[in-house]
Amino acid sequence: MTILSIVGARPNFIKVAPLHRAFQQRSGVTSRIVHTGQHYDTRMSEVFFRQLNLPQPDYYLDVVGGSPTRQTADIMTKFEDVLLAEKPDWVVVVGDVTSTLACALVAVRQGVRVAHVEAGLRSGDRRMPEEINRILTDSLSDKLFVTEQAGLDNLLREGVPADRIHFVGNVMIDALLQCRAQARSLNTVDTLGLTPRQYVLMTMHRPSNVDRPEGLETIIRLVADTARHQMVLLPLHPRTTANLNRFGLMDNLAAIPNVRLLEPQGYLEFLNLMEHATAVVTDSGGVQEETTYLNVPCLTFRDSTERPATVTLGTNTLLADLNPDAVQAALTDVFTGNAKQGNVPPLWDGYAANRIAALLQNS
Numbered sequence: 370m371t372i373l374s375i376v377g378a379r380p381n382f383i384k385v386a387p388l389h390r391a392f393q394q395r396s397g398v399t400s401r402i403v404h405t406g407q408h409y410d411t412r413m414s415e416v417f418f419r420q421l422n423l424p425q426p427d428y429y430l431d432v433v434g435g436s437p438t439r440q441t442a443d444i445m446t447k448f449e450d451v452l453l454a455e456k457p458d459w460v461v462v463v464g465d466v467t468s469t470l471a472c473a474l475v476a477v478r479q480g481v482r483v484a485h486v487e488a489g490l491r492s493g494d495r496r497m498p499e500e501i502n503r504i505l506t507d508s509l510s511d512k513l514f515v516t517e518q519a520g521l522d523n524l525l526r527e528g529v530p531a532d533r534i535h536f537v538g539n540v541m542i543d544a545l546l547q548c549r550a551q552a553r554s555l556n557t558v559d560t561l562g563l564t565p566r567q568y569v570l571m572t573m574h575r576p577s578n579v580d581r582p583e584g585l586e587t588i589i590r591l592v593a594d595t596a597r598h599q600m601v602l603l604p605l606h607p608r609t610t611a612n613l614n615r616f617g618l619m620d621n622l623a624a625i626p627n628v629r630l631l632e633p634q635g636y637l638e639f640l641n642l643m644e645h646a647t648a649v650v651t652d653s654g655g656v657q658e659e660t661t662y663l664n665v666p667c668l669t670f671r672d673s674t675e676r677p678a679t680v681t682l683g684t685n686t687l688l689a690d691l692n693p694d695a696v697q698a699a700l701t702d703v704f705t706g707n708a709k710q711g712n713v714p715p716l717w718d719g720y721a722a723n724r725i726a727a728l729l730q731n732s
Contacts, residue, residue: 489521603631
């Protein structure tokens with residue numbers, strides 16, 4: 370059996386790493402990795418391959434930049450050649466990025482079975498391109514691997530046959546558990562001269578938050594308000610950096626006392642910083658899951674989430690918009706010892722990739 374796993378953006382690398390290892394450990398299975406090149410920045414791509422112990426990809430598609438439409442077309446054209454050469458038994462796509470949908474479409478057209486890891490997640494917000502990618506990829510997939518009960522419920526409600534859906538757990542947590550000791554030994558917190566539980570870790574990168582000067586100005590106020598209480602650690606995503614410079618706001622942010630601006634962090638560095646933070650303030654998807662497992666309070670700038678278990682069971686709190694007052698109210702609860710307490714969702718136990726590998730091999 371030959372399995373092609375698709376990676377394109379940072380979250381994909383984290384999820385495919387435990388999958389690739391689980392596939393390799395099974396007799397008779399050949400696992401190959403196809404990197405579309407959707408994230409081509411070294412900090413956003415190559416460093417993750419190194420830290421996650423992923424081999425160099427078997428195929429690198431080197432797709433064009435530009436709009437999601439242009440990227441989708443380029444990925445489809447180049448991935449078709451890979452499928453014709455490899456003739457795999459399965460194409461495994463993860464998450465909800467452009468590469469996920471593009472490669473699923475090509476595989477279906479070529480009669481190759483598709484497995485979607487993190488299937489069934491729904492935010493209910495079709496303005497998000499990720500939501501469209503999730504819905505369409507699920508409609509194309511032969512096997513749908515879900516991370517939480519809501520994913521199972523969503524797919525059944527949408528009419529997906531029950532025998533195609535498998536509740537397997539969360540491969541993001543597999544990666545966290547496999548890399549946690551290495552992240553601790555790296556000890557980025559100590560390297561940066563930080564004190565555990567004495568800083569707030571913040572990440573901002575979603576276009577709706579950072580593509581407008583008004584959004585960035587609100588983020589700067591939010592950072593300044595938080596830094597009056599604890600140090601703010603802010604790794605800057607390339608998109609955020611570009612827009613801060615574009616709108617002439619970088620100096621405003623850099624001038625705030627008690628704030629540390631960092632380059633994009635590797636997976637191990639960020640994991641270590643996240644584990645020892647007082648709280649994480651973010652607009653990311655995967656961070657909601659990682660903080661839930663680590664039992665670190667998380668404030669997410671979204672009015673909905675495709676990962677509701679992080680709210681109903683975990684440590685995640687949704688904030689409908691970039692409202693500095695709401696953030697400070699939530700952080701006050703954290704600073705005064707009244708942070709939301711959470712539990713680890715079912716099957717977030719480090720064995721999701723093994724379950725997926727067994728199901729694919731026996732199909």
